[in-house]
Amino acid sequence: MSYGAPYLLQLWHISATKFLLGRSNLSKVAGLYVKEGRTAKYPNLCFYRNVQTVSYEIVHGSYIPTTQVKAPTKTQDKASTKLENLGAFQKLPMVMPLVDILGSAMRKAKRVSPTKGIANIAKRERNRGAKQLDALMKELAVPLREYVENFPRKKLLHPYERSLIELTLGDGNYEEVLRKVDTLRKKVVSVGKECAALCAKSQTKQEAVERLNEGLEKLDKIFRHEGKAVDDLLDIAKTLRAMPVVDLETPTLCLVGAPNVGKSSLVRILSTGKPEVCNYPFTTRGILMGHIALNFQHFQVTDTPGLLKRRDEDRNNLEKLTLAVLSHLPTAVLYVHDLTGECGTSSSDQFVIYKEIKERFGDHLWLDVVSKSDLLQDSPAVFIPEDGNADHVEIARYQKMGPIGAIHVSVKSGEGLNELKLKVHELLVCQMDRLGSLETGKDCPELLQSGLQYTSYFTE
Incomplete structure (x- = not known):
């Protein structure tokens, strides 16, 4: 009788396992292998052949595996009958005037102190300059980011409020002002990081002070020159917030x-x-x-x-x-x-x-x-x-x-x-x-x- 290669390979694995178990100090007790003098338990060793689960179809005498495709389940989405809520204009964030944002940011940035424990004067001064420029950048950018994120997207508003924006502010003006505010934020972040990194590379105290002043002046100039969009956004918020609120559930x-x-x-x-x-x-x-x-x-x-x-x-x-x-x-x-x-x-x-x-x-x-x-x-x-x-x-x-x-x-x-x-x-x-x-x-x-x-x- 001739046996196939898989059968001979299985016999080889079983023989090798019996040989290893026979040479060890383990005794088989009630299905568990217990080492003499110890209470440790070892699980039984099991051997099995993989079960073939792939299906085939015969095409011209050849076996070709078939892929089972599940029928897509149809889900019926129930349309919501609840009316959309109005009142998004009354939830607009409070927008500060341009000069107030800049003045508050400057005061907070100049109060930033250098990291404690720096004995070298030049290192301490460049550390202070870099931290102040970074603080000014954040104080200017964070309010702008909050405005852009918290002002509602026009496409998500109720159709009535979208019409009010278009007819009151002009078609596209609302989105354009928000885009300019976001552009200003990105520029403030970019310039602020650049100036802070340049100040951190100063070699002397005098150089650190000069680069700090240059960075403060540069950020101030950019914010004043391109910050008109902030005041425009303030006017938009006042106009929209003054719109009458209509309750859709009230006749x-x-x-x-x-x-x-x-x-x-x-x-x-x-x-x-x-x-x-x-x-x-x-x-x-x-x-x-x-x-x-x-x-x-x-x-x-x-x-x-x-x-x-x-x-x-x-x-x-x-x-x-x-x-x-x-x-x-x-x-x-x-x-x-x-x-x-x-x-x-x-x-x-x-x-x-x-x-x-x-x-x-x-x-x-x-x-x-x-x-x-x-x-x-x-x-x-x-x-x-x-x-x-x-x-x-x-x-x-x-x-x-x-x-x-x-x-x-x-x-x-x-x-x-x-x-x-x-x-x-x-x-x-x-x-x-x-x-x-x-x-x-x-x-x-x-x-x-x-x-x-x-x-x-x-x-x-």
Whole structure:
């Protein structure tokens, strides 16, 4: 009988092991090898052959190993329904003015003492100079690094806050200022290390003092010359921190309309907001926020700049702020109309603006208000079609009474204000139900009964 090479190799290993165990002073007792006169225990020696676990497939008479590929598991990511939080502007770090950072850094650096125990005067002086330059470099660079790290990245902000940055500061200006601050930090670190290393190589006390003064002057010059970005960042922080905070979980009422139609006056009547009220267009130069407290319930009211009849690409930044609020915030809309002809925008233009905004943001809860009704009663405006079409019934009806279901109010005489407050409260309660509901598109029964949800002239 012939045996293969693996079998003979196994027999050789077993024979050699028996030979070694037989020559040793170990005796086999109950599966343990115990040396005579000692209590130490040694484990059994085991021999085994490797088990082949590779699978093969036959292809044209040859064995080819097959690789087992696991089927990828499908993981379904559940989209988060929680609204993104606002308020990043109120968490901005406090930015110190350029002169304050430089003055504080200089004072702290000059108080740095040399390492104790250095007897040689030249060595002690160059040690002091190198440590002071290193300290100045750190005192200047650390605040700059904190600013760059703690100011939020624009792409991570809520879309509404991104729009505020672009429209308030200009497109790209925010990122450019942060980039300049970071560039200044890198230059301060590079120059500071270079000057400290040069001072540490001084041969005499006089040379160390001269290199220390040169380094201090060089860092001072660089920081003053290129540090304007720090003051620019300070202005940006002040501007953004002054932006009104909007709570996404609190129902918000947004007043929209053409310039000078009376939105700010209604904000004063409805909420705690105190916007500027003047008889000229574009009095509102930004987003103004007020609050309402009714029956232990808290709501928000925002006043927006007026909209003109023109394309989006031709709108100014004030008008774009209004569109940003409607586009990115879950607000109910209180649309204000002025049919007296005193606001500076004709009723026909207001009709076109209203129709565009209504069709564009028709998914918002909506309430229409015709302001200055006391003037409208005394001298009703007369509509003259610009295209000569007297049969334009929609515009003619809008010119006389506004949209169907609109509330006529007068801040001067008080007409309709109580009804307006009641309807606004119902509107905001429904907005609260909409925010709290997980089902999209669920209508508010109370609002449907009162006929406020789609009070538009364009009802079918």
